[in-house]
Amino acid sequence: MEKTKGRIFFSFFLTVIAGFFLLGSSTIEPVHREGRQLINLVREAAKLIEQKGESCFSEFKKKGGKWLHGDTYVFVIDTKGFVFVNPSRPELEGKEQISLKDLMGKPFIRSFINETTGYPFKNEGWTHYVWYKPGEEMAMWKTSYVKLVKAPSGKDFIVGSGLYDIRMEKAFVVDVVDEAADLIKKKGKQAFAQIRDPLGDFNYLTTYVFVIDSKGMDLVNPVFPGFEGQNVLDLKDSEGKYFIKDMIRALESTDTVWIEYMWPKPRHAVPTKKSTYVRKVLYGEEVFYVGSGVYLD
Secondary structure, eight states: OHHHHHHHHHHHHHHHHHHHHHTTOOOOOOSSHHHHHHHHHHHHHHHHHHHHGGGGGGGGGOTTSSSEETTEEEEEEETTOBEEEOTTOGGGTTSBOTTOOOTTSOOHHHHHHHHHHSOTTOSEEEEEEEEEOTTOSSEEEEEEEEEEEEOTTSOEEEEEEEEESOOOOHHHHHHHHHHHHHHHHHHGGGGHHHHHOTTSTTOBTTBOOEEEETTOBEEEOSSSGGGTTSBOTTOOOTTOOOHHHHHHHHTTSOSEEEEEEEEEOTTOOSEEEEEEEEEEEEETTEEEEEEEEEEOO
16 A cells, blocks of 8 residues: 555656646746845745735835845836835836836836736746936946735735846846747747847847747847848857757757857957857747857856
């Protein structure tokens, strides 16, 4: 009897593990401490909203406390872009800010909403935009972690917090590739314009998403558009590595892969080491390889 129970449990365990990988889950946590702390802060704020609802919003506005200190603050909006909490910019509170744009023209409130409600496999993630640091007039890149949460009243809120000039993380790359892959699964080549959009969620700092087909044809490359429409199968990096061939070969037996090679940053000529995450995507009979990378210098 005990052996039978053990076999049943083991089979159940394998089924769960297999299901996990078949779903294509590839979320990874940040390597750097500040990124992990930011996620924890947002998740703790979300838990507070789950428990207390709107009554806890005043706690997020208390200076010198856990939620508001230095240039750290928690913001809360709803899924229509109405701002309930923003202690850094209280003039935004009490209004719908769905069309609010950053200094580059990116509608980042829409990005918060899309990041938390637009994908079937998650309800939290990263958004990158240009915004003012509290107490300073100069705008800079800000990376916010946002999470969808339901209050006891049944109302949905989006809670988030951000860091300025945060160090790049592989977690950001996984996030943006999985989102682009999901978009291509739904729309096929019609998704390419959205992936190229310089004010969209797939392009920021040195990050961009590329798409290659199964024959090595470059279909999307917003930073190096000269490659679009060209077969890049024989493309080599500065050290002679056929990284496109290596990538496609690796994806014959798996759905995702990390590959390292030498490649110049956007608007730079000198190659530097880059670690790129690539996901295989099927749309009908078409096969696409969707990737993005982080520079390791």
